[in-house]
Amino acid sequence: MAKRVTVDKAKPGQILAEELARHDGVLLAKRGSEVTEGLLRMLRRQNIETLVIEEEERRTKEEIAAEHLANLARLDAVFARVEGEPVPMALKKTLAFMSGQERDKSLAVLELDEETGNGAEGGEGEGGEEGKESPEGGREVGSEGSVPGGAQGPKGPAGPREAPDGDKKKPRGGKKN
Amino acid sequence: MADPTMVQDRMQAKKEVRRIKNLPTVPGIVAKISRIVENPETSVNDVGRLISQDQVLSAKVLRMANSAFFGMSRKISSISQALVILGFEVVKGLVLTSSVFDMIQKSMAGLWEHSIGCAAASGVIASYLGRDDAEEVLVAGLLHDLGKVVLALNLPEEMKLVRDKVERENLYFYEAENLLLDFNHAEIGEWLAEHWNLPESLAEPMRLHHKPEKAVLKPEWTSIVHVADVIIRAKGFGNGGDAMVPSVSPAAWEILGLKKTDFLPILELLEPKLNSLKDLTALN
Structure with a gap:
């Protein structure tokens, strides 16, 4: 649409x-x-x-969580050949951490939006x-x-x-x- | 039974012939610039005028100059301004990139994105390390995979074999190259740099981004491009020809003096740049 x-x-x-x-x-x-x-x-x-x-379809909690899990799965797959190497593993951890942060941010925004009501006010x-403009704007x-x-x-x-x-x-x- | 040395020699000779036949000619503008620069009387303005004559090329150069690569607060509206603000080497690099942009796009889906991602990451790492030549390292990052471009365009059957093997066996691109061909994209990059008379500062990262420990002239640049390449692959930004994240050369890591905790700030600086650079995926 x-x-x-x-x-x-x-x-x-x-x-x-x-x-x-x-x-x-x-x-x-x-x-x-x-x-x-x-x-x-x-x-x-x-x-x-x-x-x-x-x-944009608003993502549900489940979708947001699923995206993070998909990111983790992807990281596991692409880092498979360097398992155990300290520097690449640090990179992997950092990317996993950032994905989690992104998920937490999206979930928080979702909650805030839901809290301020779903359009009952119109405006x-x-x-x-x-x-009700979301603090993050963005998505x-x-x-x-x-x-x-x-x-x-x-x-x-x-x-x-x-x-x-x-x-x-x-x-x-x-x-x- | 064929004498092994004779077979070797024949293979070597074949390789040489193919190599020369298969390298693309240097873009006209790049050759012109190299020529006029040989003349000590040539001024920066002369070069600026030469570039500006090609409007299509200039437009591409200015788009890149104004992109998130450089994060300039003021818009660069002319080639001469770009020369003043970004410097001669960087503008030359952007001219080269603009000239080969079509080639890169045609060669392999996602390679242009991978290249701009690597450029952005190189620039971020260089700034993060407090270097004042971040823009030049960025250009090295942009061009580091030109060897792959040549492989894809001039040796398409070989390219296909390599890509199939990469996919089947989950190899790194250069691993499959080394198994199937007599050469790999890093060497092709070396030949190309020679053929096109590119400065060693660009040639070295092109040649050694997988073996940064061997870099002699610009070990830091090469190491930065190496690490940037790993980061961009890890993020899955663009396509460098294989899916797997490679090792980080311990020598490169040490040369740069990076710590594992540096990844987070580097990635945080990189993220908004990559988002802004999606604009550049259609340079025309």
Whole structure:
């Protein structure tokens, strides 16, 4: 499910649902590529105001935990030939530790989001930075720019496709007019 | 029964012929730069002008100059500015990289990503160690696997054999090369560096990133690229041709004076750079 967002609301890590082109047609980023800070800076410089991103399914606790376990399994597999060598093992441990940290962070964010309620408030919608914006930003797409008065929880029905900021120019995306 | 020395000689001769036939020609711009630089009257501006003439190339160079590799706070908008801010050697390296970018992308899926990952990691390690030549080491990291590129493009059947063996037997790329071929990508890198007249500072890491203990001219650079290579493989960023994480050369480790506890800060510095560099996966 794709969603058009303004460059200001877009976050690194999101995935482009449509390719981005400059006003003169030159391709800037392929569909499916990841949004990065560099890309967002470039879009601002090019005066491109919106982009279309993939609506991310919020991961469940189970999925977050599973991803960490998958990382550990991968580390076991790729480090198999250097088992017992102190320096590579230290690298492996460090990567395992960082994966665990990432998991803990994601779980905490999930909890915080759940705590502040799942869209019962709806919100002002128009460009408001509501209290339920997750402190980490990053991966959580659903909580931003919600529909006025709607039950717009992260797992809620597909949101509207326009950019929430009514006073900005009509979104034309990154494509040549 | 064939005399073993005769067979050896024949094989050696064959190898030489193939080697010369199979090396790609140096990119025009790289040759031009080498030529004009031989003239002591040539100024940095002259080189800048030469590069700027090729707009497509310049655009690639500037994209890399402005990428997370270098973390510049101000945008570099021209080649001459890049020369001032990043220095001649680094810009030369970026020109070389831009010239071979298409080759790298065509050679093996994931190799470009592996190369930029190794570059980023090399830069991070070098800065972490307090070196002031981090940008140059970064360039060495970018180009360290050019030998693989040549193998893939010019000796595709050999490449396929190697990759199949790697997969079947869970070998390291260079192990499979050594078992199947008379040479490996490190040696090809050496030949290429010679053929293209690349500085020894780049040639050494290309040649010795698997055997950093043998480095003579730039043992620290080679060691950094070696460790960076291991880290990037461990993270699974891009594809270097095999899945398994190799050993870290004890000599390299010692040369750099690293400790096991250094991995965490290095990886933490590296992570955001790698995320930003995903932009560079399509350099055109």
